[in-house]
Amino acid sequence: MSKRMKICINTGGGDAPGLNAVIEAVTMAAYNRQWEVYGIKCGYTGLLNTDEIITLTPEKVNGIASVGGTILGTTNKGNPFMMPVCNAAGESELRDLSDRVMDNFRRLRFDALVAVGGDGSLDIAHRFAEKGMPVIGVPKTIDNDMGGTVITFGFDTAVSIATEAIDRLHSTAKSHDRVMVVEVMGRNAGFIALNSGISGNADVILIPEIPFEIDKICDKIMDNELHGHKYAIVVVAEGALPKGGDVISKGTGEAGRQHVVLGGIADYLSKEISRRTGKDSRSMVLGHLLRGGSPTTFDRLLSLRFGAAAVRAIEMGKFDHMVALHSPEIAMIPLGEALGIQKRVRPDGDVVLTGRDMGICFGD
Numbered sequence: 001m002s003k004r005m006k007i008c009i010n011t012g013g014g015d016a017p018g019l020n021a022v023i024e025a026v027t028m029a030a031y032n033r034q035w036e037v038y039g040i041k042c043g044y045t046g047l048l049n050t051d052e053i054i055t056l057t058p059e060k061v062n063g064i065a066s067v068g069g070t071i072l073g074t075t076n077k078g079n080p081f082m083m084p085v086c087n088a089a090g091e092s093e094l095r096d097l098s099d100r101v102m103d104n105f106r107r108l109r110f111d112a113l114v115a116v117g118g119d120g121s122l123d124i125a126h127r128f129a130e131k132g133m134p135v136i137g138v139p140k141t142i143d144n145d146m147g148g149t150v151i152t153f154g155f156d157t158a159v160s161i162a163t164e165a166i167d168r169l170h171s172t173a174k175s176h177d178r179v180m181v182v183e184v185m186g187r188n189a190g191f192i193a194l195n196s197g198i199s200g201n202a203d204v205i206l207i208p209e210i211p212f213e214i215d216k217i218c219d220k221i222m223d224n225e226l227h228g229h230k231y232a233i234v235v236v237a238e239g240a241l242p243k244g245g246d247v248i249s250k251g252t253g254e255a256g257r258q259h260v261v262l263g264g265i266a267d268y269l270s271k272e273i274s275r276r277t278g279k280d281s282r283s284m285v286l287g288h289l290l291r292g293g294s295p296t297t298f299d300r301l302l303s304l305r306f307g308a309a310a311v312r313a314i315e316m317g318k319f320d321h322m323v324a325l326h327s328p329e330i331a332m333i334p335l336g337e338a339l340g341i342q343k344r345v346r347p348d349g350d351v352v353l354t355g356r357d358m359g360i361c362f363g364d
C-alpha cells in the first residue's frame with residue numbers, strides 16, 4: 001500500500017477564476033487516497049504564521065469549483081525571500097524569511113506543497129524546491145503569459161468577460177458616433193486584448209508585442225468615417241506602448257510587490273484620438289472585473305484537471321515540476337524549464353493574421 005501523505009496547498013499572486021476548482025480537485029483526489037490535506041492561507045503567509053493553516057475536507061470544498069476567487073486568500077506581496085517587515089526603527093525593510101517557511105513546513109511534517117500561481121508565485125515555489133521542499137506547481141493567470149503550457153486557467157473567463165463588454169459597447173458607441181477605448185489587463189502580454197478584440201469585432205487592437213503609432217490609429221478611425229462607419233471600438237492592453245515609447249505605469253505600489261501597477265493607457269489614447277480627429281471619445285478600464293466571478297466551463301474543467309494531476313504528480317514523486325496543458329493531455333514539466341519561457345503573442349501568428357485579414361488595425 002502506498003504511503004499515507006500529508007499535503008498542503010496555497011494560492012499566490014492575483015486571483016483568477018478557477019482557483020477554487022483546483023482546491024476542490026486537490027482535496028478530493030487526496031481524500032480518495034486517504035491522504036490529509038491542508039490549506040495555507042494567503043500565499044506563503046500561512047507557512048510563516050502557522051495559525052493560518054486550515055484542514056480541507058470534502059465538506060469544505062464541495063461545490064466551490066463554480067465560485068470565483070479563492071477560499072484560501074492570496075497576495076502578490078507575499079514573497080518570503082523578500083518579505084516587507086517593520087524594523088526596530090519602525091521602517092519597512094525587505095527580509096529573507098524563507099528558512100522560517102522551510103522550518104515550519106518540516107515541523108508540520110508536510111510531504112508536499114501544491115503551489116498554485118503565476119510566474120511570480122511559481123518562481124518562489126521553484127526556489128523552495130531548490131531548498132528541498134517537495135513542490136508541484138499549478139499555473140494560473142488571466143494573462144496567459146506562463147510558458148510551458150498551452151493555456152493557463154482564468155484566461156478563458158477573462159476573455160469571455162472582455163468580449164461581452166466589447167459587444168455591449170458597440171451599441172452605445174454607435175448611438176453616439178463615438179470612439180470607445182477599452183483597456184484590458186494582461187500585463188506585458190496582449191492575449192486578452194487580442195482574443196477579445198477579434199471576437200468582439202474591434203476596429204483597433206493594441207498589444208505590447210506590436211508597438212503602435214497614434215497616427216495609424218487615427219487614420220483607421222477617419223477611414224472608417226469616410227466609409228460611413230462613424231464609431232469605433234479600440235481595445236488596448238494595459239501594457240501596450242507607442243513605438244519608441246514606454247508603458248504607462250502607476251509605479252510599484254505597495255511594499256514587497258513584484259510587479260509595477262500598469263494602467264492609464266485608455267484614458268491617454270481617448271484624449272489623444274479626440275484631439276487629433278475631433279471625434280467624441282470615451283475610455284473605460286475593465287480591470288479587475290476580468291478576474292471576478294464564476295469560471296467558464298473550460299476554465300473550470302482545466303482547473304479540476306490541473307488539481308487532480310498535481311496529486312498524481314505527488315504520488316509519482318515528480319517534484320519541482322508543473323502540471324501543464326499539452327493538448328489534449330496534461331503533462332508535467334520541470335518548473336525551471338517553464339519559468340525560463342516568457343509567453344507572448346506572436347506578431348506573425350495566425351490570431352494576429354486573422355485580425356489583419358478582417359481589416360483590424362494594430363496601430364503599426
Ligand code: F6P
Binds near residue numbers: 118142186238291
Ligand atoms: O497578473 C494578473 C493581473 O491581473 C494583471 O493582468 C494585472 O496587471 C495585475 O494582475 C493587477 O494586479 P493587482 O490585483 O495587484 O492590481
